[in-house]
Amino acid sequence: MSDGLGEGGDGRRRPRCSRSSGVAVLSGPGKRASPKAAGANTPHDGQARVLPSAWTSLDTAGSMQEAQDALETYRKKDPNKVVVRFKAVGNAPIMKQNFYKITASNRFQAVIQFLRKELGWKAGDPLFTYINLAFSPAPDDTVTNLFKSFATDGHLIVNYSTTAAWG
Protein backbone atom coordinates (compact mmCIF):
# COMPACT_ATOMS: atom_id res chain seq x y z
CA MET A 1 0.00 0.00 0.00
CA SER A 2 1.24 3.46 -0.68
CA ASP A 3 2.58 5.31 2.28
CA GLY A 4 2.99 8.80 0.98
CA LEU A 5 6.62 9.01 2.03
CA GLY A 6 8.14 7.26 -0.96
CA GLU A 7 11.13 8.54 -2.75
CA GLY A 8 9.25 10.44 -5.41
CA GLY A 9 10.25 10.69 -9.03
CA ASP A 10 7.27 8.57 -9.95
CA GLY A 11 5.38 11.16 -11.89
CA ARG A 12 3.47 12.42 -8.86
CA ARG A 13 5.31 15.68 -8.84
CA ARG A 14 3.24 17.51 -11.39
CA PRO A 15 -0.38 17.15 -10.39
CA ARG A 16 -2.89 19.48 -11.89
CA CYS A 17 -4.47 21.49 -9.18
CA SER A 18 -8.10 21.45 -10.08
CA ARG A 19 -11.08 21.30 -7.79
CA SER A 20 -12.92 18.93 -10.00
CA SER A 21 -10.19 16.35 -10.18
CA GLY A 22 -10.74 13.31 -8.10
CA VAL A 23 -7.98 11.67 -6.20
CA ALA A 24 -6.82 8.61 -8.03
CA VAL A 25 -5.90 6.08 -5.41
CA LEU A 26 -7.52 6.01 -2.04
CA SER A 27 -6.73 3.39 0.45
CA GLY A 28 -8.54 5.31 3.16
CA PRO A 29 -10.84 3.98 5.81
CA GLY A 30 -13.24 2.07 3.64
CA LYS A 31 -11.14 -0.79 2.44
CA ARG A 32 -9.88 -2.60 5.48
CA ALA A 33 -10.94 -5.53 7.57
CA SER A 34 -13.11 -4.69 10.50
CA PRO A 35 -12.24 -5.81 13.99
CA LYS A 36 -14.28 -8.92 14.59
CA ALA A 37 -16.22 -8.89 17.78
CA ALA A 38 -17.63 -11.70 19.82
CA GLY A 39 -20.49 -13.28 17.98
CA ALA A 40 -19.93 -11.40 14.74
CA ASN A 41 -18.97 -13.85 12.07
CA THR A 42 -20.01 -12.24 8.80
CA PRO A 43 -17.03 -12.28 6.45
CA HIS A 44 -15.79 -8.93 5.33
CA ASP A 45 -16.02 -8.57 1.58
CA GLY A 46 -14.45 -5.14 1.14
CA GLN A 47 -17.62 -3.58 -0.22
CA ALA A 48 -20.17 -1.16 1.09
CA ARG A 49 -22.38 -2.67 3.74
CA VAL A 50 -24.89 -1.52 6.25
CA LEU A 51 -23.67 -1.16 9.81
CA PRO A 52 -25.07 -3.47 12.45
CA SER A 53 -28.31 -2.12 13.81
CA ALA A 54 -26.65 -0.96 17.02
CA TRP A 55 -25.19 1.92 15.04
CA THR A 56 -28.17 2.99 12.94
CA SER A 57 -30.44 5.76 14.00
CA LEU A 58 -34.09 6.02 13.10
CA ASP A 59 -35.76 9.40 13.65
CA THR A 60 -33.54 11.66 11.58
CA ALA A 61 -34.43 15.28 12.27
CA GLY A 62 -35.30 14.80 15.91
CA SER A 63 -32.21 12.79 16.64
CA MET A 64 -29.92 15.27 14.85
CA GLN A 65 -31.21 18.04 17.08
CA GLU A 66 -30.86 15.89 20.16
CA ALA A 67 -27.31 15.06 19.12
CA GLN A 68 -26.44 18.73 18.57
CA ASP A 69 -27.83 19.56 22.00
CA ALA A 70 -25.76 16.78 23.50
CA LEU A 71 -22.60 18.17 21.87
CA GLU A 72 -23.38 21.61 23.27
CA THR A 73 -23.72 20.13 26.71
CA TYR A 74 -20.38 18.37 26.40
CA ARG A 75 -18.70 21.54 25.14
CA LYS A 76 -19.59 23.46 28.26
CA LYS A 77 -16.50 24.17 30.26
CA ASP A 78 -16.35 22.61 33.68
CA PRO A 79 -16.27 25.51 36.16
CA ASN A 80 -15.12 23.30 39.03
CA LYS A 81 -11.63 23.53 40.42
CA VAL A 82 -9.31 20.67 41.24
CA VAL A 83 -6.37 20.63 43.61
CA VAL A 84 -2.92 20.76 42.06
CA ARG A 85 0.12 20.16 44.21
CA PHE A 86 3.40 21.62 43.00
CA LYS A 87 6.56 19.80 44.04
CA ALA A 88 10.04 21.15 43.42
CA VAL A 89 12.68 18.87 41.91
CA GLY A 90 16.44 19.25 42.28
CA ASN A 91 17.54 22.85 42.74
CA ALA A 92 14.20 24.39 41.92
CA PRO A 93 12.97 26.72 44.67
CA ILE A 94 10.21 25.51 46.94
CA MET A 95 7.23 27.80 47.04
CA LYS A 96 5.64 28.98 50.30
CA GLN A 97 2.32 27.70 49.11
CA ASN A 98 2.26 24.40 47.17
CA PHE A 99 -1.41 23.49 46.93
CA TYR A 100 -3.57 25.46 44.54
CA LYS A 101 -7.08 25.13 43.22
CA ILE A 102 -6.99 25.28 39.44
CA THR A 103 -10.00 25.49 37.15
CA ALA A 104 -10.57 22.03 35.70
CA SER A 105 -11.11 23.18 32.12
CA ASN A 106 -7.76 25.00 31.95
CA ARG A 107 -5.16 23.61 29.62
CA PHE A 108 -1.89 22.48 31.13
CA GLN A 109 -0.25 25.40 29.37
CA ALA A 110 -2.15 27.71 31.72
CA VAL A 111 -0.80 25.79 34.71
CA ILE A 112 2.74 26.24 33.43
CA GLN A 113 2.19 29.98 33.01
CA PHE A 114 0.62 30.21 36.46
CA LEU A 115 3.59 28.41 37.98
CA ARG A 116 6.01 30.67 36.15
CA LYS A 117 4.24 33.70 37.58
CA GLU A 118 4.21 32.29 41.11
CA LEU A 119 7.92 31.57 40.89
CA GLY A 120 8.54 35.01 39.44
CA TRP A 121 10.36 33.59 36.43
CA LYS A 122 10.44 35.18 33.00
CA ALA A 123 9.27 33.62 29.79
CA GLY A 124 12.78 32.63 28.69
CA ASP A 125 13.84 31.00 31.97
CA PRO A 126 14.02 27.23 31.72
CA LEU A 127 11.08 25.54 33.42
CA PHE A 128 10.29 21.85 33.02
CA THR A 129 7.12 20.32 34.39
CA TYR A 130 6.11 16.69 34.94
CA ILE A 131 3.20 14.73 36.27
CA ASN A 132 4.03 12.24 39.08
CA LEU A 133 7.77 12.53 38.32
CA ALA A 134 7.04 10.54 35.19
CA PHE A 135 6.09 12.40 32.03
CA SER A 136 5.45 15.80 30.53
CA PRO A 137 1.90 16.25 29.24
CA ALA A 138 1.06 18.03 25.99
CA PRO A 139 0.41 21.73 26.73
CA ASP A 140 -3.15 21.46 25.46
CA ASP A 141 -4.06 18.51 27.66
CA THR A 142 -6.70 19.77 30.08
CA VAL A 143 -6.31 19.75 33.85
CA THR A 144 -9.52 17.78 34.22
CA ASN A 145 -8.28 15.00 31.94
CA LEU A 146 -4.95 14.81 33.73
CA PHE A 147 -6.67 14.88 37.12
CA LYS A 148 -9.07 12.07 36.24
CA SER A 149 -6.25 9.94 34.89
CA PHE A 150 -3.39 10.61 37.30
CA ALA A 151 -4.54 12.20 40.56
CA THR A 152 -3.42 10.63 43.81
CA ASP A 153 -4.99 11.34 47.21
CA GLY A 154 -7.32 13.88 45.66
CA HIS A 155 -4.68 16.05 44.04
CA LEU A 156 -2.65 16.16 40.84
CA ILE A 157 1.09 16.29 41.44
CA VAL A 158 2.99 18.64 39.16
CA ASN A 159 6.77 18.51 39.54
CA TYR A 160 8.86 21.43 38.36
CA SER A 161 12.52 21.71 37.65
CA THR A 162 15.08 24.00 36.06
CA THR A 163 16.56 21.15 34.06
CA ALA A 164 15.08 18.38 31.94
CA ALA A 165 14.78 15.37 34.17
CA TRP A 166 12.44 12.83 32.65
CA GLY A 167 12.07 14.43 29.22
Next chain:
Amino acid sequence: MSTYAPRHTPSAFSTPASTTLFRRLTWEGTVPLEVRVDAKELPANSDRGLECYYMQAPRVSYLPLLVPEIKRFLMDVVFDEAAARVIKEEDWWFESEEGSLLKWHWSIGLIYDNHTITASLRNNSSSSQITPLRLVLHLASPPTDKLLLSPSTDACKQAFMGQLKEADFMRWGSTKRMTGLRKAEQDGLWEGIKEHNFDEYWRVAAKVTPTTTPTRSTSPPPPPSSASMHTRPPSADPGSTAAPDRDGAYSVRSVPVRIYLPDGPVLQDLVPPVLEDGTVHTLAKFLATHLPLLFPPGKPPLAYALVQGVHAPPDAEMAWLGACMPSADGWVNVCVGILRDARVGRF
Protein backbone atom coordinates in the same frame (compact mmCIF):
# COMPACT_ATOMS: atom_id res chain seq x y z
CA MET B 1 6.10 -11.99 13.66
CA SER B 2 3.40 -14.64 14.19
CA THR B 3 4.39 -16.72 17.16
CA TYR B 4 2.20 -18.30 19.76
CA ALA B 5 3.50 -18.32 23.29
CA PRO B 6 4.39 -21.66 24.78
CA ARG B 7 2.85 -21.71 28.20
CA HIS B 8 6.03 -21.18 30.14
CA THR B 9 7.25 -17.98 28.53
CA PRO B 10 5.90 -14.52 29.30
CA SER B 11 3.39 -13.81 26.61
CA ALA B 12 4.03 -10.10 26.67
CA PHE B 13 6.82 -10.68 24.19
CA SER B 14 5.01 -12.92 21.75
CA THR B 15 2.31 -11.52 19.57
CA PRO B 16 -0.65 -13.46 18.22
CA ALA B 17 -1.01 -13.29 14.46
CA SER B 18 -4.33 -11.48 14.71
CA THR B 19 -2.79 -8.73 16.82
CA THR B 20 0.03 -8.31 14.35
CA LEU B 21 -2.47 -8.21 11.51
CA PHE B 22 -4.39 -5.30 12.96
CA ARG B 23 -1.24 -3.47 13.97
CA ARG B 24 -0.03 -3.78 10.38
CA LEU B 25 -3.36 -2.65 8.96
CA THR B 26 -3.30 0.36 11.26
CA TRP B 27 0.29 1.10 10.27
CA GLU B 28 -0.45 0.93 6.56
CA GLY B 29 -3.59 3.03 6.68
CA THR B 30 -3.25 6.26 4.73
CA VAL B 31 -5.39 9.30 4.12
CA PRO B 32 -5.45 11.62 1.09
CA LEU B 33 -4.09 15.13 1.56
CA GLU B 34 -4.13 18.13 -0.72
CA VAL B 35 -1.41 20.58 0.23
CA ARG B 36 -1.62 24.06 -1.20
CA VAL B 37 0.72 26.93 -0.45
CA ASP B 38 -1.09 30.07 0.65
CA ALA B 39 -1.33 32.08 -2.55
CA LYS B 40 -0.28 35.26 -0.78
CA GLU B 41 2.96 33.68 0.28
CA LEU B 42 4.10 32.17 -2.96
CA PRO B 43 7.39 33.79 -3.81
CA ALA B 44 7.45 35.95 -6.89
CA ASN B 45 8.21 34.06 -10.10
CA SER B 46 6.69 30.87 -8.75
CA ASP B 47 4.98 28.60 -11.19
CA ARG B 48 1.47 29.25 -9.97
CA GLY B 49 -0.36 26.64 -11.93
CA LEU B 50 1.24 23.86 -9.99
CA GLU B 51 1.30 24.83 -6.33
CA CYS B 52 -0.98 22.00 -5.21
CA TYR B 53 0.50 18.73 -4.03
CA TYR B 54 -1.51 15.57 -3.51
CA MET B 55 -0.25 12.82 -1.29
CA GLN B 56 -1.33 9.71 0.56
CA ALA B 57 0.01 10.21 4.05
CA PRO B 58 0.31 7.49 6.70
CA ARG B 59 -2.24 7.78 9.47
CA VAL B 60 0.41 7.14 12.08
CA SER B 61 2.74 9.92 10.89
CA TYR B 62 2.87 13.62 11.70
CA LEU B 63 2.67 16.81 9.65
CA PRO B 64 6.24 18.00 10.36
CA LEU B 65 7.48 14.69 8.90
CA LEU B 66 5.78 15.45 5.61
CA VAL B 67 7.68 18.68 5.20
CA PRO B 68 10.75 17.19 3.44
CA GLU B 69 8.63 15.57 0.73
CA ILE B 70 6.52 18.68 0.22
CA LYS B 71 9.63 20.81 0.14
CA ARG B 72 11.23 18.63 -2.55
CA PHE B 73 8.14 19.03 -4.69
CA LEU B 74 7.98 22.80 -4.24
CA MET B 75 11.70 23.19 -4.91
CA ASP B 76 11.48 21.14 -8.08
CA VAL B 77 8.29 22.48 -9.47
CA VAL B 78 7.21 25.75 -7.97
CA PHE B 79 10.04 27.82 -6.58
CA ASP B 80 12.75 29.41 -8.60
CA GLU B 81 16.31 29.66 -7.34
CA ALA B 82 15.90 32.96 -5.57
CA ALA B 83 12.91 31.72 -3.64
CA ALA B 84 14.55 28.41 -2.84
CA ARG B 85 17.42 30.19 -1.12
CA VAL B 86 15.19 31.93 1.41
CA ILE B 87 13.00 28.97 2.34
CA LYS B 88 13.02 28.30 6.09
CA GLU B 89 11.09 25.15 6.70
CA GLU B 90 11.24 25.60 10.46
CA ASP B 91 8.78 28.44 9.90
CA TRP B 92 6.30 26.31 7.98
CA TRP B 93 2.90 25.66 9.49
CA PHE B 94 -0.45 24.23 8.38
CA GLU B 95 -4.04 25.38 8.48
CA SER B 96 -7.21 23.65 7.41
CA GLU B 97 -9.08 25.26 4.52
CA GLU B 98 -11.54 26.69 7.07
CA GLY B 99 -8.67 28.56 8.67
CA SER B 100 -8.17 26.54 11.81
CA LEU B 101 -4.64 25.91 12.98
CA LEU B 102 -3.69 22.26 12.71
CA LYS B 103 -2.15 20.62 15.74
CA TRP B 104 1.05 19.13 14.54
CA HIS B 105 1.33 16.87 17.59
CA TRP B 106 -1.85 15.06 16.53
CA SER B 107 -1.26 12.14 14.20
CA ILE B 108 -2.34 12.68 10.60
CA GLY B 109 -5.05 10.05 10.87
CA LEU B 110 -6.51 11.77 13.90
CA ILE B 111 -6.46 15.16 12.18
CA TYR B 112 -8.18 13.62 9.16
CA ASP B 113 -10.93 11.79 11.06
CA ASN B 114 -11.65 14.67 13.40
CA HIS B 115 -11.75 17.13 10.53
CA THR B 116 -13.98 14.91 8.39
CA ILE B 117 -16.48 14.51 11.20
CA THR B 118 -16.43 18.19 12.13
CA ALA B 119 -16.75 19.42 8.55
CA SER B 120 -19.61 17.09 7.66
CA LEU B 121 -21.48 18.24 10.74
CA ARG B 122 -20.96 21.92 9.89
CA ASN B 123 -21.88 21.50 6.25
CA ASN B 124 -24.65 19.06 7.02
CA SER B 125 -23.23 16.82 4.31
CA SER B 126 -22.71 13.11 4.16
CA SER B 127 -19.45 11.87 5.58
CA SER B 128 -19.39 8.68 3.60
CA GLN B 129 -17.29 10.11 0.77
CA ILE B 130 -13.56 9.93 1.13
CA THR B 131 -12.20 13.29 0.08
CA PRO B 132 -8.72 14.73 0.45
CA LEU B 133 -8.09 16.85 3.49
CA ARG B 134 -7.24 20.28 2.14
CA LEU B 135 -4.31 21.83 3.92
CA VAL B 136 -3.03 25.34 3.50
CA LEU B 137 0.72 25.52 3.94
CA HIS B 138 2.17 28.75 5.27
CA LEU B 139 5.84 29.40 4.77
CA ALA B 140 6.48 32.04 7.41
CA SER B 141 5.37 33.68 10.66
CA PRO B 142 4.10 30.70 12.58
CA PRO B 143 1.63 31.85 15.28
CA THR B 144 3.86 30.72 18.12
CA ASP B 145 1.48 31.94 20.80
CA LYS B 146 -1.27 29.63 19.59
CA LEU B 147 0.97 26.80 18.53
CA LEU B 148 2.29 26.49 22.10
CA LEU B 149 5.27 24.54 20.83
CA SER B 150 7.54 25.18 17.90
CA PRO B 151 6.77 22.86 14.99
CA SER B 152 10.28 21.50 14.50
CA THR B 153 10.87 17.77 14.07
CA ASP B 154 12.77 17.77 17.36
CA ALA B 155 9.84 19.22 19.23
CA CYS B 156 7.60 16.74 17.44
CA LYS B 157 9.79 13.88 18.61
CA GLN B 158 9.76 15.18 22.20
CA ALA B 159 6.00 15.47 22.17
CA PHE B 160 5.72 11.96 20.70
CA MET B 161 7.94 10.45 23.38
CA GLY B 162 5.95 12.31 26.01
CA GLN B 163 2.72 10.79 24.77
CA LEU B 164 4.26 7.31 24.82
CA LYS B 165 5.28 7.83 28.43
CA GLU B 166 1.89 9.16 29.39
CA ALA B 167 0.31 6.08 27.79
CA ASP B 168 2.75 3.86 29.69
CA PHE B 169 1.73 5.53 32.93
CA MET B 170 -1.96 5.11 32.12
CA ARG B 171 -1.43 1.39 31.68
CA TRP B 172 0.79 0.58 34.63
CA GLY B 173 0.97 3.55 37.01
CA SER B 174 4.64 4.04 36.14
CA THR B 175 6.81 4.69 33.11
CA LYS B 176 9.43 2.09 33.88
CA ARG B 177 8.73 0.11 30.77
CA MET B 178 9.48 3.15 28.63
CA THR B 179 12.41 4.34 30.72
CA GLY B 180 13.71 0.78 30.81
CA LEU B 181 14.35 0.96 27.08
CA ARG B 182 17.85 1.82 25.97
CA LYS B 183 18.27 5.24 24.38
CA ALA B 184 18.89 3.63 21.00
CA GLU B 185 15.60 1.75 21.33
CA GLN B 186 13.67 4.86 22.28
CA ASP B 187 15.14 6.66 19.29
CA GLY B 188 14.25 3.63 17.20
CA LEU B 189 10.56 4.28 17.84
CA TRP B 190 10.76 7.72 16.31
CA GLU B 191 13.02 6.54 13.52
CA GLY B 192 10.44 3.91 12.68
CA ILE B 193 7.85 6.66 12.28
CA LYS B 194 10.17 8.87 10.25
CA GLU B 195 11.15 6.05 7.92
CA HIS B 196 7.66 4.59 8.07
CA ASN B 197 9.14 1.20 8.86
CA PHE B 198 6.74 -1.17 10.63
CA ASP B 199 9.40 -3.59 11.81
CA GLU B 200 11.70 -0.92 13.14
CA TYR B 201 8.89 0.69 15.13
CA TRP B 202 7.28 -2.48 16.45
CA ARG B 203 10.58 -4.14 17.29
CA VAL B 204 10.67 -1.68 20.21
CA ALA B 205 6.97 -0.94 20.64
CA ALA B 206 6.19 -4.61 21.23
CA LYS B 207 8.19 -4.34 24.44
CA VAL B 208 5.94 -1.68 25.87
CA THR B 209 2.57 -2.29 24.21
CA PRO B 210 0.50 -5.03 25.85
CA THR B 211 -0.78 -7.80 23.62
CA THR B 212 -3.85 -9.93 23.73
CA THR B 213 -2.89 -13.46 24.62
CA PRO B 214 -3.71 -16.66 22.78
CA THR B 215 -6.05 -19.01 24.59
CA ARG B 216 -4.50 -21.74 26.66
CA SER B 217 -4.63 -24.64 24.26
CA THR B 218 -2.21 -26.47 22.04
CA SER B 219 -4.11 -25.68 18.87
CA PRO B 220 -3.84 -22.28 17.22
CA PRO B 221 -6.12 -19.73 18.84
CA PRO B 222 -9.61 -19.45 17.41
CA PRO B 223 -10.34 -16.39 15.28
CA PRO B 224 -11.17 -13.30 17.30
CA SER B 225 -14.86 -13.79 16.64
CA SER B 226 -14.92 -16.69 19.06
CA ALA B 227 -16.80 -15.82 22.20
CA SER B 228 -14.47 -17.77 24.46
CA MET B 229 -11.57 -15.49 23.85
CA HIS B 230 -13.45 -12.40 24.76
CA THR B 231 -15.55 -13.19 27.74
CA ARG B 232 -12.97 -14.93 29.87
CA PRO B 233 -9.50 -13.56 30.38
CA PRO B 234 -7.13 -16.54 30.36
CA SER B 235 -6.39 -16.24 34.05
CA ALA B 236 -10.03 -17.03 34.79
CA ASP B 237 -9.78 -20.40 33.10
CA PRO B 238 -9.69 -22.98 35.90
CA GLY B 239 -7.94 -25.51 33.68
CA SER B 240 -5.08 -23.18 32.81
CA THR B 241 -1.66 -24.09 34.05
CA ALA B 242 -0.06 -20.92 32.75
CA ALA B 243 0.54 -17.93 34.99
CA PRO B 244 -1.91 -15.07 34.56
CA ASP B 245 -0.56 -12.67 32.00
CA ARG B 246 0.53 -9.82 34.24
CA ASP B 247 1.78 -7.82 31.29
CA GLY B 248 -1.17 -8.51 29.02
CA ALA B 249 -3.76 -6.17 27.64
CA TYR B 250 -6.37 -7.28 30.18
CA SER B 251 -4.09 -6.66 33.15
CA VAL B 252 -3.49 -2.96 32.66
CA ARG B 253 -4.72 -0.43 35.18
CA SER B 254 -6.25 1.57 32.34
CA VAL B 255 -6.22 1.47 28.54
CA PRO B 256 -4.92 4.77 27.15
CA VAL B 257 -7.95 6.18 25.31
CA ARG B 258 -9.08 9.65 24.29
CA ILE B 259 -12.43 10.71 22.89
CA TYR B 260 -12.57 13.47 20.28
CA LEU B 261 -15.86 15.28 19.77
CA PRO B 262 -16.48 17.44 16.68
CA ASP B 263 -15.31 20.95 17.57
CA GLY B 264 -14.01 19.58 20.87
CA PRO B 265 -13.61 18.81 23.70
CA VAL B 266 -11.09 16.00 24.10
CA LEU B 267 -11.99 13.62 26.91
CA GLN B 268 -9.64 11.39 28.86
CA ASP B 269 -10.35 9.21 31.88
CA LEU B 270 -9.43 5.86 33.36
CA VAL B 271 -10.55 2.94 31.19
CA PRO B 272 -10.15 -0.35 33.06
CA PRO B 273 -10.03 -3.40 30.78
CA VAL B 274 -12.44 -5.29 33.03
CA LEU B 275 -15.25 -3.59 34.92
CA GLU B 276 -16.06 -3.93 38.60
CA ASP B 277 -18.79 -6.44 37.89
CA GLY B 278 -16.27 -8.69 36.17
CA THR B 279 -17.50 -8.06 32.64
CA VAL B 280 -15.14 -7.01 29.89
CA HIS B 281 -15.14 -3.27 29.14
CA THR B 282 -16.56 -2.85 25.66
CA LEU B 283 -16.73 0.22 23.47
CA ALA B 284 -20.50 0.34 23.93
CA LYS B 285 -20.20 0.48 27.71
CA PHE B 286 -17.36 2.97 27.51
CA LEU B 287 -19.33 5.36 25.31
CA ALA B 288 -22.52 4.95 27.35
CA THR B 289 -20.56 5.83 30.49
CA HIS B 290 -18.80 8.92 29.15
CA LEU B 291 -21.29 10.19 26.55
CA PRO B 292 -24.68 9.00 27.79
CA LEU B 293 -26.50 11.75 25.89
CA LEU B 294 -25.14 10.43 22.59
CA PHE B 295 -25.13 6.73 23.51
CA PRO B 296 -28.13 6.32 25.81
CA PRO B 297 -28.14 2.86 27.31
CA GLY B 298 -30.89 0.68 25.92
CA LYS B 299 -31.84 3.10 23.12
CA PRO B 300 -30.60 3.58 19.55
CA PRO B 301 -27.42 5.69 19.56
CA LEU B 302 -27.28 9.20 18.11
CA ALA B 303 -23.62 8.89 17.23
CA TYR B 304 -20.92 6.50 16.09
CA ALA B 305 -17.25 5.93 16.86
CA LEU B 306 -14.31 5.90 14.45
CA VAL B 307 -11.04 4.28 15.44
CA GLN B 308 -8.28 4.62 12.83
CA GLY B 309 -10.98 5.67 10.39
CA VAL B 310 -12.99 2.49 10.88
CA HIS B 311 -16.49 2.38 12.35
CA ALA B 312 -15.67 0.35 15.43
CA PRO B 313 -18.33 -2.16 16.45
CA PRO B 314 -19.97 -1.57 19.84
CA ASP B 315 -18.76 -4.88 21.23
CA ALA B 316 -15.12 -4.17 20.46
CA GLU B 317 -13.20 -4.54 23.70
CA MET B 318 -11.24 -1.59 25.01
CA ALA B 319 -8.28 -3.80 25.96
CA TRP B 320 -8.23 -5.28 22.47
CA LEU B 321 -8.32 -1.80 20.88
CA GLY B 322 -5.44 -0.80 23.14
CA ALA B 323 -3.37 -3.75 21.96
CA CYS B 324 -4.28 -3.83 18.29
CA MET B 325 -5.30 -0.40 17.06
CA PRO B 326 -3.54 2.32 19.02
CA SER B 327 -1.86 5.20 17.26
CA ALA B 328 1.92 5.07 17.21
CA ASP B 329 2.01 7.21 20.35
CA GLY B 330 0.19 4.47 22.28
CA TRP B 331 -3.23 6.11 22.46
CA VAL B 332 -6.54 4.76 21.17
CA ASN B 333 -8.20 7.78 19.57
CA VAL B 334 -11.98 7.48 19.41
CA CYS B 335 -13.48 10.08 17.08
CA VAL B 336 -17.19 10.47 17.67
CA GLY B 337 -19.47 11.57 14.83
CA ILE B 338 -23.20 12.15 14.64
CA LEU B 339 -25.37 9.64 12.82
CA ARG B 340 -27.22 11.18 9.96
CA ASP B 341 -29.79 8.67 8.85
CA ALA B 342 -30.63 4.99 8.92
CA ARG B 343 -28.57 4.33 5.80
CA VAL B 344 -25.02 4.55 7.00
CA GLY B 345 -21.92 4.86 4.90
CA ARG B 346 -19.29 2.35 4.06
CA PHE B 347 -17.79 0.29 6.80
